[in-house]
Amino acid sequence: MLDKNGIAKRIAKEIKDGFYVNLGIGIPTLVANYIPDTMDVVLQSENGLLGMGPFPIEGEEDAYTINAGKQTITMLPGSAIFDSAMSFGMIRAQKVNLTILGAMEVSENGDIASWKIPGKMVKGMGGAMDLVASAKNIIVAMQHVNKAGESKLLSKCTLPLTGVNCVKKIVTELAVMDVLPEGGFKLLERAPGVSVEEIKNATMGKLIIEGEILEMVI
């Protein structure tokens, strides 16, 4: 089974040289730690920055240099600052190659719910609705089951949607799956020490298993 860093490390393998990438809040933020130095990857932060760097050295933090999670960050050489309209302009125009974000639920047709639990929790969608509506390639990083032990991979989402038919790949603590265009979670890899049976039991939606499912290499 993977911990949060393990999920981030596995997702980092999906990033290719030359990519512009938007990382969401939570596990996706950790992905930045596992992008190889040899790769030329530019991180976009939707509050208006391309070229996001690591957290600042203690004492060098700047209230004016933050990411979309409101964390203090640094700007790498070659960074560019822009306003919020342009930020979502480049997202809508599909200039960003890959979007990685968290979710509360994903359905087998690629719908995602991530912003609201009616009557209980309302944080808002932030930039997630814009990102999922436009991104060419969307990977969801999340736990396979929620705190109540219920599967988050469903035939149909029960919570208010963030976007429809948009998630392409999911990485959880148990598995890596593709969401097929015709519907269904296609099991690609097992997390270390996790059996196909365990993944089946944790998945409510349609899980497609073809041939031998290898343990992931991270």
Next chain:
Amino acid sequence: MNKVVSGADEAIRDIEDGMTLMLGGFGLCGLPEKCIAALVKKGVKELTCISNNAGVDDFGIGLMLRQRQVKKMVSSYVGENAEFERQLLSGELEVELIPQGTLATRCMAAGYGMPAIFTPAGVGTEVAEGKEVRNFNGKDYLMEMAFDADFAIVKAWKGDTQGNLIYRHTARNFNPVMAMAGKITIAEVEELVEVGELDPDNIHTPGIYVHRIFEGKNYEKRIENRTVQPHPNPPR
């Protein structure tokens, strides 16, 4: 074209109960904190506030929420404010949550003189309820209307007496698009300079969009989420 006012109190003097305000900033970064303090002092009520976030409990728009000055919030993300969430869940506060890009682009449309925009954000979700859907090249888009705000209040790093503005780092965020969108736009700046001192090639908001400007003192520059890495050679 001198647009300089004495300070926040004069800048907001004619903001009245029931008006619609745009407030720049992302989280606590680039917030017009002097004007917010003046609005809290003035006690205007029944406001509709368009702002990406709702501040935190004791800073930013959170201060206005605490005093029940806000009738309606139009925001994209309100996660860090317990009082906000309480007022929302209890029904005391009307809230319209909209996608962040839609929020920014509805401001932009107002500043560009366009009545509406089309965006795919929110198609197939509850955000789409009651909105016109148009299909372009096989993909569905929602028609979203330009905002109509009585005042836009923004914070810039530097400005000149004609209202030309320059922002610093990610404190730019919503400020330039909101500056363009208000019927009256108020800019508070950390450094107010004479005309001619700013490089025309580096102006982010042309002064034509700005009606009032003043220099604020002692900006708190509060950090919402301080994340650092340890110093490689810590001083002994």
